[in-house]
Amino acid sequence: MSTKVDEIINIIENLAPLRYAYQWDNVGLQIGSRSDEVQRILIALEVTDEVLEEAVKNNVDMIISHHPLIFSPLKKIIKEDLKGKLLYKAIRNNISVYSTHTNMDIAPNGLNDYVANLLGLKDMEVLDVTEKSTYYKLAVFTPVGHEEKVAEAICSAGAGHIGNYSNCTFRVNGTGTFLPLEGTNPFIGAQGQGEKVEEIKIETIVPQGNLKSVVKAMLKVHPYEEVAYDIYPLENEGPVLGIGRMGYLPHAVSIADLANKIKDIFNIEHIKIAGDLKAHINKVAIINGSGAEYIKLAMHRGCQCVITGDVKYHDAQDAISQGMNVIDMGHYHSEKVFPKLLIDYLSKKVEEKDLNVEIIQSSVDINPFQLI
Known part of the structure; x- marks a missing residue:
């Protein structure tokens, strides 16, 4: 296929x-x-x-x-x-x-996280928050025998993610009742005849941004002509989204040693540093690509060093004057x-x-x- x-x-x-x-x-x-x-x-x-x-x-x-x-x-x-x-x-x-x-x-588990994990950062947080996710609970009722197809469709469309777990659902058996009226074409039963059907209720969690696509995918594969489903807003706190990551190194190191570690991990021949090569640090910020605009934010959030690319002369001078260290690994190498x-x-x-x-x-x- x-x-x-x-x-x-x-x-x-x-x-x-x-x-x-x-x-x-x-x-x-x-x-x-x-x-x-x-x-x-x-x-x-x-x-x-x-x-x-x-x-x-x-x-x-x-x-x-x-x-x-x-x-x-x-x-x-x-x-x-x-x-x-x-x-x-x-x-x-x-x-x-x-x-x-x-x-x-x-994206959580996207490029910012990938690079931060390569450096072994602990207790990571988003540097510049752009949004906080809102969650909904989706409950849909399916006839027995169709629950796997419906669950696969909604999870593939972006539902059912809890932390590092995917395809998270809860299912319970029950009995559904309905009476097909004139003009209907029921999947089970006939017009004018009341029906009782063994059904499975599937519940899962859906981020707000995926809600429309999840419902669309569900309706596409569901066998019923009219699908019974509920959507509930939740107060669960979703992941914080934003650019850059900050966190703690496994142990305090000098700027020079950290730069050499970056060179080894990313196979970089030369690297630019602005700051005190002998300064020992443990909290750093990483911004892939061009991240000089986030140096001041990183400093205010307690970071001692920013790792990024495309740092200009005056950006570096300003950082040094405020006691901030900067490692410019280059735009290309950071991505x-x-x-x-x-x-x-x-x-x-x-x-x-x-x-x-x-x-x-x-x-x-x-x-x-x-x-x-």
């Missing part, structure tokens, strides 16, 4: 829903159709001409990137333009392009683990769903800088 782009998108957005992204960002499907078939996926940090050529040579049907291929609004698409050349090439070769950017940074994160996640989900899809990592080095 063929796999559709839509199925891959749903898997990704269960981890990093589009609504998590900043308003200025441009995420989601950028080229192609959700109904297109996909057999081979290429994961890359960014879509360049070399990455696209790699996709063509490997008969790739879909590219998933961190940086959006289309970011600013396009007023024209010309073959000779750099962006136009890429768009033409992807379309001619029937390659779908999907980007998951700040939504993947912000280059994105393909590994997504391949690990997608491969597991594809195997669980028994989808016939091959996932490969781009071998193109897109780092624009060279050290001599």
Whole structure:
């Protein structure tokens, strides 16, 4: 059975829903159709001409990137333009392009968490909170024998997640009664005849952002013509969402030793440091990509060092003047683990769903800088 782009998108957005992204960002499907078939996926940090050529040579049907291929609004698409050349090439070769950017940074278990875990941070918190999740309880009544199909549909659409556990439901047996009136086409019984049916009530928890998609998925697979279900608002505190992570190192280390550890973990030849190399610290903040704007916030939240990329001269000077330490590992190096994160996640989900899809990592080095 063929796999559709839509199925891959749903898997990704269960981890990093589009609504998590900043308003200025441009995420989601950028080229192609959700109904297109996909057999081979290429994961890359960014879509360049070399990455696209790699996709063509490997008969790739879909590219998933961190940086959006289309970011600013396009007023024209010309073959000779750099962006136009890429768009033409992807379309001619029937390659779908999907980007998951700040939504993947912000997502719990997304890129910010992935990098923080590589450094072994403990007691992690979100640095800059953008929202706190609201939860609902969904209860749906299904005839015996259809409960597994309905439960799988709602959990695949984003329900049933509690901490690091997925597919969490509670089920109880009971008896449903109904009388099909004129104009109905009942799944069980006949018009004008009262019915009693053995049913199973499925209860689960749903984040507000997934509620519409979960209900849609439920209605699509439920056998009843009119589905009986309830939605209750909950006061349970959901995960806090936001950009950046802060936490404690396993033990206090000097800035110099921490920088060397980062070099080893991320395979970086050189790294920039602003601050006191001998200062011993234990609480740090990590912001993937360009995070200089969060240095002051990190300082106010008790962090002793910020690890990020793209720190400008005056940002570094301001940090030093306030006794703050900064490690600039570079934009590219702070995000280059994105393909590994997504391949690990997608491969597991594809195997669980028994989808016939091959996932490969781009071998193109897109780092624009060279050290001599």
